[in-house]
Amino acid sequence: MNGIFFTLFMVFVVVMLALDLFVFHKKDHIVGVKEAALWTAVWVGLAMGFAVLVYFFGDWMVPPADATADLAAYRREMTSEFLAGYFLEESLSIDNIFVMIMIFASFGIKKEYYHRVLFWGIFGAIVLRFIFIFALGALVTKFSWLLAIFGAILIYSGAKMFRKQGEEEIDTENHPVVRFASKHFPVTRESHGHDFFHAGKMTPLFLVLLVIEFSDIIFAVDSIPAVFSVTTNPVIVYTSNIFAIMGLRSLFFLLSDIADRFWLLHYGLGVLLCFIGVKMIGGEFFGWHIPTLVSLVVILGILVVSVLLSMMIRKPAKC
DSSP: OOHHHHHHHHHHHHHHHHHIIIIITSSOOOOOHHHHHHHHHHHHHHHHHHHHHHHHHHHHHSOOSSTTSOHHHHHHHHHHHHHHHHHHHHHHHHHHHHHHHHHHHHHTOOGGGHHHHHHHHHHHHHHHHHHHHHHHHHHHHHOTTHHHHHHHHHHHHHHHHHHOOSOOOOOTTTOHHHHHHHHHSOBOSSOOTTOSEETTEEOHHHHHHHHHHHHHHHHHHHHHHHHTTTOOOHHHHHHHHHHHHHTHHHHHHHHTTTGGGOTTHHHHHHHHHHHHHHHHHHHHHSOOOOOHHHHHHHHHHHHHHHHHHHHHSOOOTTO
16 A cells, blocks of 8 residues: 555545535534535545546555556556445445434434534544454455355345334434443533533533444444455555545435435345345355456446336335
8 A cells, every 4th residue: 555645545534524624514504405415416526536546546556466467457447446335335325324314313403413413423434444444454365254254244234124114213212322321421411502512521412423423333344344345455445435424424414305215225225235245255155256347337226226216116105
């Protein structure tokens, strides 16, 4: 891995986060659909711009292990891996958006504070995923059979999505994160605007932040191993993850009011997890090799078909 590239990438992430919090969202406000759509387009555009950089400078960012490698082919493959990882993470993150919508609704958080909570939630996710991805990358490099284990976990997770009936309710009083925080730290049940702490005590807004961080950790157990199914390069896994989760806030606001319309997307993500799981197990035990470009087409195909069918087929009353 090129240290200069990674340093520049992290500087870019920090600058974008600073602009987001201290310039574009300095004041608490309800993020409307137009603003969310604009920022979604910005983040998708930045991700596509990064893919172009990978296409032309991929070997400088992450030099190939084989010094005699065809650099043009290597760059193309890295670009395909980045795009597949990005769209896979973006697709799976939609299910996490549904969970976040339920968390905010269950805790009764005002909409003007959503962005503040999501901002710090994503900041925490960036740090945690750095540790998780590079640790997992080192393990996978040394013990490739771990991919098969993660593949089995993904198939199980995908199958569970078909068994869910309706929306799950969140018990705000008995949630394990809330109980742990209430037991070990001073907590106030009164809200104090957008403050996470008041008079040395955690506010309900901070408890929501902790619950969202916890849900992201659970989500990462599925999503990160899934991205390792299309590339075992930790740099590509991390950069594709970061671009996806950086755009998660705008996607949340874009989908929050219309999420119920895409009722079949949940099942499509179940199919996607099962596909990735089978791919990982087949690759480890049977030598199956599904080209990255094919995986990218399958990922996008499942996402598009799920959305289209959701729009064409009316949601049953009990779904």
